[in-house]
Amino acid sequence: MILVRKIFGKISLKLIGVVSVTVILIIGVYSYFNVTSQSDVLLAEVERHANQLSESVKNSTRYVMLLNQRDHIQEMINRIGKDPAIDNVRILNKEGEIIYSAHPEDIGKMLDKQAESCYACHAENKALEKLPIRQRTRIFKTHSDSSRILGIINPIYNEKSCYLADCHAHSENAKVLGVLDITISLTEVDEQIKQNEIREILFAVIAITAIGFIIGFFVKRWVDHPVRELVNATDQVAAGNLNYIIKNLSTDELGTLGKSFNNMIKKLDETSQQLYQSTKMASLGQLAAGVAHEINNPLTGVLTYSSFLLKRTKDNPQMQEDLNVIVRETLRSREIVKGLLDFARQSTPKKSSIDVNDIINHAIAVVNNQLKLNKVNLVKELDPSLPKITADANQIQQVFLNLFVNGIDAIGQNGGTLIVKTSQISLSPRGITQIKSAVCAKTHSLIDAEHKIGGMPSLRMKIKSNGNEGFVNIDPVYGSYRHYFGIAYDKNSSVNLACPVCDISFLDKNSKCPKCGGPIYKFQIPNQGFLEGCASFKDDWQKWDFVDRAGEKKFVEINVTDSGCGIPPENLNKIFEPFFTTKGQRGTGLGLSVIWGIIDNHNGSITVESKVGIGTTFSVRLPQQ
Amino acid sequence: MKEQTNILIIDDEEVVISSISKIATLEGYSVDSVLDAFSALQKISSSKYNLIICDIMLPGMDGFQFLAELESKRIDTPVIMTTGYSTIENAVKSLYTGAIEFIPKPFTVDEMISVISRGIKYSSIMKLRKSNDDSILLVPCPAKYYRLGYSGWMNKDNDGSVLIGATDSFIKTIDQIKKIELLSTNEKLTQATPAVKFETEDGLVHQLYSVISGIIIAGNERLINEPELLEKDPYFDGWIYRIVPTELEYEMKLLIPCSSDRS
Ligand SMILES: Nc1ncnc2c1ncn2[C@@H]1O[C@H](COP(=O)(O)OP(=O)(O)OP(=O)(O)O)[C@@H](O)[C@H]1O
Ligand SMILES: [Mg+2]
Ligand SMILES: [Zn+2]
Numbered sequence: 001m002i003l004v005r006k007i008f009g010k011i012s013l014k015l016i017g018v019v020s021v022t023v024i025l026i027i028g029v030y031s032y033f034n035v036t037s038q039s040d041v042l043l044a045e046v047e048r049h050a051n052q053l054s055e056s057v058k059n060s061t062r063y064v065m066l067l068n069q070r071d072h073i074q075e076m077i078n079r080i081g082k083d084p085a086i087d088n089v090r091i092l093n094k095e096g097e098i099i100y101s102a103h104p105e106d107i108g109k110m111l112d113k114q115a116e117s118c119y120a121c122h123a124e125n126k127a128l129e130k131l132p133i134r135q136r137t138r139i140f141k142t143h144s145d146s147s148r149i150l151g152i153i154n155p156i157y158n159e160k161s162c163y164l165a166d167c168h169a170h171s172e173n174a175k176v177l178g179v180l181d182i183t184i185s186l187t188e189v190d191e192q193i194k195q196n197e198i199r200e201i202l203f204a205v206i207a208i209t210a211i212g213f214i215i216g217f218f219v220k221r222w223v224d225h226p227v228r229e230l231v232n233a234t235d236q237v238a239a240g241n242l243n244y245i246i247k248n249l250s251t252d253e254l255g256t257l258g259k260s261f262n263n264m265i266k267k268l269d270e271t272s273q274q275l276y277q278s279t280k281m282a283s284l285g286q287l288a289a290g291v292a293h294e295i296n297n298p299l300t301g302v303l304t305y306s307s308f309l310l311k312r313t314k315d316n317p318q319m320q321e322d323l324n325v326i327v328r329e330t331l332r333s334r335e336i337v338k339g340l341l342d343f344a345r346q347s348t349p350k351k352s353s354i355d356v357n358d359i360i361n362h363a364i365a366v367v368n369n370q371l372k373l374n375k376v377n378l379v380k381e382l383d384p385s386l387p388k389i390t391a392d393a394n395q396i397q398q399v400f401l402n403l404f405v406n407g408i409d410a411i412g413q414n415g416g417t418l419i420v421k422t423s424q425i426s427l428s429p430r431g432i433t434q435i436k437s438a439v440c441a442k443t444h445s446l447i448d449a450e451h452k453i454g455g456m457p458s459l460r461m462k463i464k465s466n467g468n469e470g471f472v473n474i475d476p477v478y479g480s481y482r483h484y485f486g487i488a489y490d491k492n493s494s495v496n497l498a499c500p501v502c503d504i505s506f507l508d509k510n511s512k513c514p515k516c517g518g519p520i521y522k523f524q525i526p527n528q529g530f531l532e533g534c535a536s537f538k539d540d541w542q543k544w545d546f547v548d549r550a551g552e553k554k555f556v557e558i559n560v561t562d563s564g565c566g567i568p569p570e571n572l573n574k575i576f577e578p579f580f581t582t583k584g585q586r587g588t589g590l591g592l593s594v595i596w597g598i599i600d601n602h603n604g605s606i607t608v609e610s611k612v613g614i615g616t617t618f619s620v621r622l623p624q625q
Numbered sequence: 626m627k628e629q630t631n632i633l634i635i636d637d638e639e640v641v642i643s644s645i646s647k648i649a650t651l652e653g654y655s656v657d658s659v660l661d662a663f664s665a666l667q668k669i670s671s672s673k674y675n676l677i678i679c680d681i682m683l684p685g686m687d688g689f690q691f692l693a694e695l696e697s698k699r700i701d702t703p704v705i706m707t708t709g710y711s712t713i714e715n716a717v718k719s720l721y722t723g724a725i726e727f728i729p730k731p732f733t734v735d736e737m738i739s740v741i742s743r744g745i746k747y748s749s750i751m752k753l754r755k756s757n758d759d760s761i762l763l764v765p766c767p768a769k770y771y772r773l774g775y776s777g778w779m780n781k782d783n784d785g786s787v788l789i790g791a792t793d794s795f796i797k798t799i800d801q802i803k804k805i806e807l808l809s810t811n812e813k814l815t816q817a818t819p820a821v822k823f824e825t826e827d828g829l830v831h832q833l834y835s836v837i838s839g840i841i842i843a844g845n846e847r848l849i850n851e852p853e854l855l856e857k858d859p860y861f862d863g864w865i866y867r868i869v870p871t872e873l874e875y876e877m878k879l880l881i882p883c884s885s886d887r888s
């Protein structure tokens with residue numbers, strides 16, 4: 001069984017089981033009727049044969065009887081009785097006395113009228129006249145273990161020639177003179193029926209096994225393999241391999257499932273790329289800020305002291321000249337650092353209500369000449385009902401400019417198409433909404449900018465478990481579970497979560513986690529209600545009514561598609577990195593990383609899809625409102 | 626007067642402290658310094674200062690928190706902010722939070738001297754006003770105007786353009802103006818970055834920050850020949866630039882409405 005299970009798997013085994021039972025039922029019923037009808041036909045044949053025999057016996061004995069030559073009759077009957085197929089031939093008179101018999105020892109015996117050979121005629125205790133053949137035959141066994149016997153009775157009716165015969169044995173008014181009873185052994189027929197049965201059963205068994213194997217084969221092919229492949233893929237993904245793709249997809253539902261699976265993994269991969277990028281960009285900005293801060297302080301010293309020397313050496317022209325170089329070069333350094341900061345800082349957006357379509361049109365106007373020069377056919381599919389969004393107009397225009405220029409660059413000299421499309425989409429708030437502020441009952445902030453999860457400041461709480469005390473950093477993305485536990489933490493022990501400042505507990509004694517029944521934590525999000533979550537951290541249950549009630553989050557989506565050279569897969573996750581370029585001296589490699597920073601600052605997202613030789617689509621999503 | 630002027634320098638970098646100290650002492654001021662804002666608060670509670678020069682990025686309590694702390698303690702000593710991480714946001718935010726000036730690091734000696742000089746002057750004007758001395762009369766900024774810190778103002782015109790200029794308190798903190806250097810039309814102004822240069826009789830050069838960002842469509846040419854217009858009528862005839870704003874909606878949020886000066 002285990003082996004079978006291994007070969008076929010559970011679902012397949014069930015399927016094969018169900019189909020087999022159905023097949024067995026159908027073939028069983030079919031065989032049963034087949035066997036019965038066959039034996040019916042055989043019996044009818046034997047019956048007809050017996051009837052004929054009995055008829056011919058009656059006819060051939062008729063004459064001898066008229067002559068009343070008893071020895072003759074007996075001898076005839078003996079002869080007939082010798083036929084191996086015939087069990088017995090007897091003639092009984094009206095009173096039930098055996099007059100002739102192939103078994104001579106029976107002669108003279110009386111038969112009870114209740115005996116089977118009489119029953120057909122005397123059932124209603126009246127003498128019989130004409131009976132159909134069906135009622136004249138009977139099948140019986142002499143002993144329970146002897147073979148079956150078919151008996152047929154043939155009444156001998158009174159005729160003129162009988163009562164006028166010389167012997168005067170019969171009176172004129174008797175209707176039936178006696179009965180010819182022939183019994184035939186059914187051994188041979190029974191043998192044949194049995195063989196039929198065996199054949200039928202053999203056929204059924206072969207048919208069932210064959211069907212079982214055929215079904216097994218196709219189930220394995222159509223169900224088992226794809227399911228195994230899905231399970232395998234899930235394992236791979238769980239182990240962190242986000243590049244796994246299910247190949248050889250069929251066209252049925254399982255194929256569709258596989259396709260959605262591949263799609264899901266792709267999305268997952270993109271998202272994790274984005275988070276990775278976000279962390280990197282954030283740290284790049286921090287690095288630049290740190291460097292600038294550190295450099296500006298010593299520069300202050302250099303600038304101050306060299307200026308003083310300049311003042312103090314007014315009478316030394318040679319010295320003045322040298323010092324002027326120092327001052328000038330320090331001032332230049334000041335500008336360089338400022339430039340670095342301007343890039344890395346990606347200043348907090350100056351948001352106002354903007355019309356994305358408008359901004360796209362402005363950006364197009366800027367690159368119009370370049371479009372013409374490169375013979376690029378621009379297709380605009382702008383949704384006229386696009387709502388306004390709150391964003392920094394200059395920065396968003398920068399985003400589109402960079403995307404357009406990249407698209408034009410990718411198209412090159414030989415012309416092509418650039419499609420700009422805007423639309424509105426809705427996405428579930430879970431997994432995308434960032435918790436930007438959170439406080440305890442005494443309004444101490446839980447936001448921990450030092451510890452970032454997915455590039456965003458996390459929420460810090462004090463955690464006490466098993467006598468251990470430390471901190472837990474909660475994932476700042478609603479519904480996402482990338483918490484960081486600062487202490488070894490046992491999910492099955494009791495836990496307490498508290499404010500790091502005032503120690504007030506976050507556990508809500510009045511509710512239980514609907515997933516695991518454990519305790520829940522609850523804290524306030526200023527102006528946005530409360531957030532609850534599973535405090536045993538056994539599962540990812542979280543509830544944020546304020547956001548859930550608002551329903552799906554609405555985004556404005558902008559797709560920029562070019563028919564350019566495309567991006568090879570190995571470059572796809574590098575293009576957003578600062579200084580990555582394939583354009584040599586012509587590119588700085590900052591375009592997309594600046595775009596990335598801007599979109600991140602707007603709580604939006606950017607994704608890319610590309611096929612080498614066919615083209616590239618960048619999709620930008622910006623939150624509405 | 627200079628003998629009693631005390632300046633407190635707060636910075637976590639020794640080299641910055643020594644640079645500012647050197648500049649200030651050579652100018653004749655007496656200087657005190659601390660490495661963090663907590664010690665600064667202690668110092669302030671025990672001695673009186675005319676001016677505080679404070680870094681934004683400080684360990685523990687940062688410059689913004691320090692400003693808030695001063696406000697809650699009702700200490701009105703003028704504060705000049707400095708920072709090595711000089712972003713426009715930082716500048717605007719510190720001016721909005723109560724600093725009178727903002728000077729990015731690294732600064733030149735001349736820049737620091739002018740800023741200190743304005744700060745000290747401002748401090749003494751405020752002291753005189755508190756003692757109800759009427760010898761100094763400050764013309765208040767009209768109610769519908771907005772200002773960046775205490776120095777520049779803006780007023781939205783009906784045609785969507787914006788006038789910007791210097792407040793009377795800024796003019797009163799600098800010496801007699803000798804020369805004004807204006808930017809030419811079509812040049813771009815960025816909020817909280819230098820927009821006008823004033824040379825004064827005492828040999829200092831003062832820079833006025835732009836109140837908002839925009840493109841200059843006109844400069845007040847009259848000022849070149851009659852700089853006294855600025856002193857006579859700072860809010861009307863003494864306007865400096867007419868500009869087309871580029872980020873008005875966003876930038877106005879961090880300006881102080883002049884109507885709030887009257888309460
Ligand atoms: N639409 C596109 N089609 C093909 N490749 C692209 C496309 N957009 C970007 N890339 C690739 O990504 C790289 C990085 O792009 P990015 O805009 O960051 O820098 P750049 O265009 O090389 O330089 P810069 O924009 O600073 O002048 C490009 O060099 C190019 O290889
Ligand atoms: Mg580019
Ligand atoms: Zn608390």
Ligand SMILES: [Zn+2]
Nearest residue numbers: 513515516534
């Ligand atoms: Zn739970």
Ligand SMILES: [Zn+2]
Nearest residue numbers: 637680682683
């Ligand atoms: Zn510092």
